[in-house]
Amino acid sequence: MKTAQAYIGKRLGVMDIGSNSIRMMLFEWDGAGFQHVEKFLRTTRLGKGVDASGRLSEASISRSFDALSELMDIAREEGTQEVYAFATSAMRDAANAEALTGPAREKLGLAIDIVDGDTEAKYGFCGVSSCFSEPVVIADIGGGSTEIICGSREQGIAWDKSLNIGAVRETDKYVQSDPPSPQAVKDIEGEVREKVQALLTVHPKPSGAVMAGIGGTITTLSSIAQHMAVYDPKKIHMSRLSYETVCTIQEELCRKCNAERREIIGMDPKRADIIAAGTTILKAVMAALEKPYIVVCGHDNLEGSAVCHYGFLQ
Incomplete structure (x- = not known):
């Protein structure tokens, strides 16, 4: 398993696949903080209708896959060596989440981590508490x-x-x-x-x-x-x-x-x-x-x- 030291100076990324939008941050880590940060957002409404149906719609899957493809192209163009992608509420609740995670993995080489509520809270807390x-x-x-x-x-x-x-x-x-x-x-x-x-x-x-x-x-x-x-x-x-x-x-x-x-x-x-x-x-x-x-x-x-x-x- 890599340590934080191994990532210093490398172009890295994280991606939040949410119910309303997909956000990506590209950055470098200098050992003390984030450098050369760029953030990108694509509105996809992945979670629309999930509360009622328990499933991702074909339209929202299509929008989200297109956005993921576009964002991964940006990451590659910038020489990003690794992108960690995580998904939250909509994907947690959807019975057919594999309809998006499968194509993302097979066609884009992007493994999506569907995180539970506690992990999502931990990520938010780690980002905010430093301030x-x-x-x-x-x-x-x-x-x-x-x-x-x-x-x-x-x-x-x-x-x-x-x-x-x-x-x-x-x-x-x-x-x-x-x-x-x-x-x-x-x-x-x-x-x-x-x-x-x-x-x-x-x-x-x-x-x-x-x-x-x-x-x-x-x-x-x-x-x-x-x-x-x-x-x-x-x-x-x-x-x-x-x-x-x-x-x-x-x-x-x-x-x-x-x-x-x-x-x-x-x-x-x-x-x-x-x-x-x-x-x-x-x-x-x-x-x-x-x-x-x-x-x-x-x-x-x-x-x-x-x-x-x-x-x-x-």
Whole structure:
């Protein structure tokens, strides 16, 4: 088995195959940190319909395979020597996950690791905790699931839970109109609140921890709050969103239709149809945890999976 030392100076990659998008990070490791980092994103909606059918659709498989092929071409062109790919909620839940993992392995030479919720939480925690000296409670809102992780850099993960609530899943489940009906929004909030409250009957409420957030919903909300005509990851990283700001943006998003949401400054147009549900999830989680603000972290499960898979220490 290779050690971290063996990877120093080599071009490496990690890939997160999520329910809404596939993300890839290419980088080099100098023994102390990531260098020459490039990130890529392709929106594929792999998880669309999985909650209802328990299967990946042919269309989402096709979109995702094409995206994987394109990203692997980029990795090869850059001389990347190894790519670690992991898949999360949609692939965990789908009975036909092999319909994507098989062709990826046979035609692209890409082995996909379908990780469980605890591993997904570990990756997110490793990415985020390096940015905080104090204890943190992390909300990782994805397309198919939301991970809540509590811990600190010194002590590691105290507890974590993967909840089957996500921006794509909740949109599929509740949103039947454009804009979403008040009842749909209420139903999403109710489900999230119920699941987080159940979690807090088992684990202590992280009253002394800073709340940190990762995932496309949260970074998009920061971009909207900062009125970013051009997305700037440096301004996103470690920015803050107050609970009042999240509520204000959520009300606007739920009031507007998809076409109107796409025109909001700072909005990722490809996320416009699921952002109302994603923001509703964040609002409900913050309320349940009684957190007045959330710190948006630009280091997430891409950095975390690299640290864990390649054996790096930060």
